[in-house]
Amino acid sequence: MNSLAKPGRWEKFFWPVLAAALLLAVWHYSVVWTATKVFPSPLSVEKGLAELLRKHVLWADIGDSLRRVAIGFGTAAVVGIPLGLTLGWYPAANQIVNPVLQILRPISPIAWIPVAIIFFGIGDRAATFLVFLGAFFPIVVACVSGVSNVPSIFRRAGRNFGLSPAQILARVVFPAALPQILIGLRIALGIAWLVVVAGEMIAVDSGLGYLVIDSRNSGKRYDLVVAAMLLIGLIGLALDIGFRRLEKIRSVRWGFRS
Amino acid sequence: MSTHASVTTSVPGVKLQMEHVGMVFARDGKSVPVLEDINLDVRDGEFVCVLGPSGCGKSTLLNVMGGFLSPTSGSVSIDGQTVHGPDPRRILVFQERGVFPWLTVEGNIGFGLSKLSSTESRQRIAHYVQMTRLQGFEHTYPSDLSGGMKQRLQVARALAVNPDILYLDEPFGALDSVTRFIMRGELLRIWQTERRTIIFVTHDIDEAVQLADRVVVLSSRPAKIQDVLSIDIAHPRNLSSPRYLEHRDDLLKKIGLAYAV
Numbered sequence: 001m002n003s004l005a006k007p008g009r010w011e012k013f014f015w016p017v018l019a020a021a022l023l024l025a026v027w028h029y030s031v032v033w034t035a036t037k038v039f040p041s042p043l044s045v046e047k048g049l050a051e052l053l054r055k056h057v058l059w060a061d062i063g064d065s066l067r068r069v070a071i072g073f074g075t076a077a078v079v080g081i082p083l084g085l086t087l088g089w090y091p092a093a094n095q096i097v098n099p100v101l102q103i104l105r106p107i108s109p110i111a112w113i114p115v116a117i118i119f120f121g122i123g124d125r126a127a128t129f130l131v132f133l134g135a136f137f138p139i140v141v142a143c144v145s146g147v148s149n150v151p152s153i154f155r156r157a158g159r160n161f162g163l164s165p166a167q168i169l170a171r172v173v174f175p176a177a178l179p180q181i182l183i184g185l186r187i188a189l190g191i192a193w194l195v196v197v198a199g200e201m202i203a204v205d206s207g208l209g210y211l212v213i214d215s216r217n218s219g220k221r222y223d224l225v226v227a228a229m230l231l232i233g234l235i236g237l238a239l240d241i242g243f244r245r246l247e248k249i250r251s252v253r254w255g256f257r258s
Numbered sequence: 259m260s261t262h263a264s265v266t267t268s269v270p271g272v273k274l275q276m277e278h279v280g281m282v283f284a285r286d287g288k289s290v291p292v293l294e295d296i297n298l299d300v301r302d303g304e305f306v307c308v309l310g311p312s313g314c315g316k317s318t319l320l321n322v323m324g325g326f327l328s329p330t331s332g333s334v335s336i337d338g339q340t341v342h343g344p345d346p347r348r349i350l351v352f353q354e355r356g357v358f359p360w361l362t363v364e365g366n367i368g369f370g371l372s373k374l375s376s377t378e379s380r381q382r383i384a385h386y387v388q389m390t391r392l393q394g395f396e397h398t399y400p401s402d403l404s405g406g407m408k409q410r411l412q413v414a415r416a417l418a419v420n421p422d423i424l425y426l427d428e429p430f431g432a433l434d435s436v437t438r439f440i441m442r443g444e445l446l447r448i449w450q451t452e453r454r455t456i457i458f459v460t461h462d463i464d465e466a467v468q469l470a471d472r473v474v475v476l477s478s479r480p481a482k483i484q485d486v487l488s489i490d491i492a493h494p495r496n497l498s499s500p501r502y503l504e505h506r507d508d509l510l511k512k513i514g515l516a517y518a519v
Contacts, residue, residue: 153356154358156344156350156352157352160326160345160350161349162345162346172358250399251361251399254359255359
């Protein structure tokens with residue numbers, strides 16, 4: 001078989017499953033051979049996961065994390081998209097605001113934790129604020145570059161058909177930039193999910209991040225720590241797959257062809 | 259005719275008038291002249307091809323006519339009114355990628371029709387879908403259309419708003435030669451039924467001889483009108499008739515390419 005041939009259906013599943021199985025085997029035998037008492041084997045993690053699922057508090061933790069992401073990410077989108085579109089539309093405004101954005105952008109949301117606690121106290125709002133910060137900048141940047149990358153031919157066509165500047169923004173620039181905006185939103189959602197876990201380790205006492213740190217602090221239950229980590233990974237993957245479905249919508253699909 | 263401040267005297271039958279149009283771009287602190295003293299009258303319903311070598315300023319000329327650029331000297335007037343900006347009464351068709359990829363064929367054709375009632379705009383769309391032979395593709399997105407269909411769609415979108423002038427900027431330049439040939443026939447058919455004034459920019463001599471009532475030959479940069487050639491052959495034109503070949507040779511000579519290769 002050469003590399004141009006289409007892989008069979010079974011191969012699409014076989015190789016990834018094999019890779020995962022190998023990883024699990026390496027993990028298992030590393031634990032066995034090093035005879036570690038601290039780090040859990042895959043089997044004890046599996047038992048830990050089952051234990052977590054039996055306790056109803058897990059669902060509350062998942063719900064809390066998802067809620068914080070929804071609010072923080074949602075607010076970032078609601079504020080960031082109009083701001084980014086405006087800055088992209090008025091390059092003069094962008095030149096004024098951009099330096100500030102570029103300084104704030106590389107600051108990890110984790111560094112904001114003390115400030116967030118001063119602003120909002122220990123609690124939900126501090127964690128949600130961190131999620132907002134993590135998601136806000138990628139959204140703004142994607143909107144700015146999305147708008148400024150709109151081919152001038154589209155704007156000229158809009159002007160030619162007698163559209164006002166506001167109509168050009170709504171009917172030409174926004175739909176033309178939408179694929180890039182969606183990519184920005186997807187990156188922002190991934191970051192939001194990273195940040196919520198970190199925020200929950202410090203600012204609140206619920207959520208998956210809290211579950212990780214609490215499992216360690218109360219009795220060094222590393223089986224539960226790793227189980228919670230795996231859950232975080234799986235939910236993050238599910239969020240990403242869910243978001244990618246938006247790319248299949250007909251009016252944006254043109255922007256996602258390779 | 260009485261003279262009015264912004265209204266130049268309009269000559270009956272003349273649709274578009276360019277008087278001493280010059281265009282100078284500022285590039286890296288230097289001024290680059292692109293158009294020089296262009297004088298041209300285009301009659302109502304006329305098909306004019308603007309022919310010139312690549313990069314000579316043909317597109318600039320079209321953008322000045324369309325009101326997207328204002329000339330540094332001279333003026334353009336349409337129906338006696340000086341052009342100050344783009345206007346839905348004259349639509350520019352671009353070389354490629356001019357259609358909106360986020361709209362279907364129907365959505366593209368209806369783009370300029372938001373002021374019409376929905377019944378009226380539906381009728382318009384249906385009419386121009388027919389005219390440009392896009393039946394069956396009403397709900398298709400441009401990414402699923404061929405290059406020729408996309409250009410027909412752009413023409414349909416332009417015609418739908420009922421413009422009196424169509425500016426075409428090398429509209430078939432990105433198509434393969436067979437499709438280009440077919441598209442010329444389609445454009446002539448549309449022009450003959452709709453009778454709009456068409457100003458068609460091209461660097462293809464055959465295209466000019468096949469389509470135009472008159473061919474305006476531009477010099478290389480800065481573009482001046484080197485010659486204007488009337489092509490008095492009835493459509494459909496026989497591409498191997500002696501008259502056709504004569505005009506073609508004439509144009510080749512004027513562009514300075516005859517027997518050069």
